[in-house]
Amino acid sequence: MLSIYFFGLCGLVILITLYCWIVKGWCAAVEIIECVPNFSTSDPKVVEQILNEIKRARNVFLLDYTFDDYYSRLVVSFVGDKKSVVEAAVNACAKAAELIDMRKHKGQHPRLGAVDVVPFIPISNVTLEECVELAKEFGEKLAERCSVPVYLYGLAAANATRGDLDWIREGEYEKLGELIVKPGREPDFGPAKFMPKFGAAIVGARKVMAGFNVNIGTADLKVAKKIAKALHGHKGGFANVKAMAAFIPEKNICQIGMSVNDFEKTPLYRVFELLKVECERYNIPIAGSEFCGLAPLKSLIDISAYYLKIDNLTEDRVLEIAVQNAMEKGGAFE
Amino acid sequence: MLSIYFFGLCGLVILITLYCWIVKGWCAAVEIIECVPNFSTSDPKVVEQILNEIKRARNVFLLDYTFDDYYSRLVVSFVGDKKSVVEAAVNACAKAAELIDMRKHKGQHPRLGAVDVVPFIPISNVTLEECVELAKEFGEKLAERCSVPVYLYGLAAANATRGDLDWIREGEYEKLGELIVKPGREPDFGPAKFMPKFGAAIVGARKVMAGFNVNIGTADLKVAKKIAKALHGHKGGFANVKAMAAFIPEKNICQIGMSVNDFEKTPLYRVFELLKVECERYNIPIAGSEFCGLAPLKSLIDISAYYLKIDNLTEDRVLEIAVQNAMEKGGAFE
Numbered sequence: 001m002l003s004i005y006f007f008g009l010c011g012l013v014i015l016i017t018l019y020c021w022i023v024k025g026w027c028a029a030v031e032i033i034e035c036v037p038n039f040s041t042s043d044p045k046v047v048e049q050i051l052n053e054i055k056r057a058r059n060v061f062l063l064d065y066t067f068d069d070y071y072s073r074l075v076v077s078f079v080g081d082k083k084s085v086v087e088a089a090v091n092a093c094a095k096a097a098e099l100i101d102m103r104k105h106k107g108q109h110p111r112l113g114a115v116d117v118v119p120f121i122p123i124s125n126v127t128l129e130e131c132v133e134l135a136k137e138f139g140e141k142l143a144e145r146c147s148v149p150v151y152l153y154g155l156a157a158a159n160a161t162r163g164d165l166d167w168i169r170e171g172e173y174e175k176l177g178e179l180i181v182k183p184g185r186e187p188d189f190g191p192a193k194f195m196p197k198f199g200a201a202i203v204g205a206r207k208v209m210a211g212f213n214v215n216i217g218t219a220d221l222k223v224a225k226k227i228a229k230a231l232h233g234h235k236g237g238f239a240n241v242k243a244m245a246a247f248i249p250e251k252n253i254c255q256i257g258m259s260v261n262d263f264e265k266t267p268l269y270r271v272f273e274l275l276k277v278e279c280e281r282y283n284i285p286i287a288g289s290e291f292c293g294l295a296p297l298k299s300l301i302d303i304s305a306y307y308l309k310i311d312n313l314t315e316d317r318v319l320e321i322a323v324q325n326a327m328e329k330g331g332a333f334e
Numbered sequence: 335m336l337s338i339y340f341f342g343l344c345g346l347v348i349l350i351t352l353y354c355w356i357v358k359g360w361c362a363a364v365e366i367i368e369c370v371p372n373f374s375t376s377d378p379k380v381v382e383q384i385l386n387e388i389k390r391a392r393n394v395f396l397l398d399y400t401f402d403d404y405y406s407r408l409v410v411s412f413v414g415d416k417k418s419v420v421e422a423a424v425n426a427c428a429k430a431a432e433l434i435d436m437r438k439h440k441g442q443h444p445r446l447g448a449v450d451v452v453p454f455i456p457i458s459n460v461t462l463e464e465c466v467e468l469a470k471e472f473g474e475k476l477a478e479r480c481s482v483p484v485y486l487y488g489l490a491a492a493n494a495t496r497g498d499l500d501w502i503r504e505g506e507y508e509k510l511g512e513l514i515v516k517p518g519r520e521p522d523f524g525p526a527k528f529m530p531k532f533g534a535a536i537v538g539a540r541k542v543m544a545g546f547n548v549n550i551g552t553a554d555l556k557v558a559k560k561i562a563k564a565l566h567g568h569k570g571g572f573a574n575v576k577a578m579a580a581f582i583p584e585k586n587i588c589q590i591g592m593s594v595n596d597f598e599k600t601p602l603y604r605v606f607e608l609l610k611v612e613c614e615r616y617n618i619p620i621a622g623s624e625f626c627g628l629a630p631l632k633s634l635i636d637i638s639a640y641y642l643k644i645d646n647l648t649e650d651r652v653l654e655i656a657v658q659n660a661m662e663k664g665g666a667f668e
Binding site for chain 2: 030032034061063123124214268272286287289294295296297300301303304307308310311312313315317318319320321322326327329
């Protein structure tokens, strides 16, 4: 009888040890993908229902969301493992397809449909190539589930022309009916026909980017558009920057909305300083700025290092990251 | 026989569930204390042996260390749980007491002994008050183990006068023999007498601070000292700043070395801009700057927010921190 207890105990110890080893090993290599879908709505009730699809998903965490009337656009950020992120994204986008009617949509941000753009972003233990595959998997599922056209953009697209967001969004939703039936302009998934309620979705993979908006002290949208043009890559500005101008009625000023794709090559301080230079030409003051979505740490490091002329600043020399790395490395805190 | 297996299996499931619950609960509330001892040495062999005491400690992680000849000072940063941090700190300081001879020490940084200052800093799930207790425990242990005088500073000290680093370090090591025997100047632990080889140690607890050094384009230490004075809290500068000037022979310029204690109240951009103003008076350019030790994230946020006029920047809106928080909160990634 004693020997049964003894062997039982030994077995238990072995099992727990194995369990710890497996779980710890698995945790250390946990894959994290971020998804940042953009929806064409600023209706709080619609926003809530879309967010609920993400909140109720398993193994998925809602990180951030913002929406405003002048863009009439909801930007959501969430993370999770591959399978869970795709599933949550499909559910959220299907909800958007159900609730948003593009025939009634007005907003200052260029958009092609109810689900305007859905990028998958590698955060840890995932490659950009794997995110390209995820984007394709997601695009196919969304097209099937909702019977809507889906374009692939960026690295997920068949070629560079088709991958360019500006090209895909040419003429926006309003011209989609005319363009979608043209040869070479067929979507990658779903029907090659205009769906008035939904429009079309744009899906892809990219590295972490910085969404950065600067409010400038003028109500003159024409001037603001000139300033945005000076920054926009395709129009002679910075290679990694997309910039647009919008009017903010409640503040009676304009906003330069920017996506800085490779903020390590084109750091935000440089973008900001050029924007200041262009504003000075028209004697327009900078009213303030904001990150649209989350701020990548590296972008803050580059800003700090530039203005304070700091030589030795890297991500692993930031206290919070150093502590996090130490915990992950050793696990000896357990 | 079957029932034995059945009950054994049930027991196993219950035990594993309990284990997971306890371990997860414990991990979530893991206490992290940082210790940043400053040693009066720049001898690479001594540095190595001191670092080894920290590296070989269990449940302790070395985060960072820096040392240079002109200060002749080694600054080490490591983290761990309460017990482990105190143990590693005592071992490292005992090694320093063994290897450093203050009779031969020359350096431009004010110092009282081989182990000049040892602060304990709350990082997570620990209060500042608990760190004060840790500092006292450590001070007592170090005094006992090495038979050396130990002063408590900051919040750990008996009163504000005794807690002031400038007061404790008055006249530095060179005057310690004369001052340590004066009434009211006795150490908090250990013998109230001058130990020529060791000097005295200064121990305390504080919040995270920023060590920030700015190199200025002048070889004139007298002018650099004037600039440092303009910034130093006790001399009319910023309340939370200690500033000193040092000459860096290999670069033939001077450095303003600063400790910014409450960088949320006195953000680094403000310190840097005032330093620039004072330098302009003498036509001295800023050559560059560096964090001495690790950079607290909040300090980078304040710098970025100031120069780019960012409105909505908080720690939890930094991507890396938001992801980390999500992982800790849910544990659903496991």
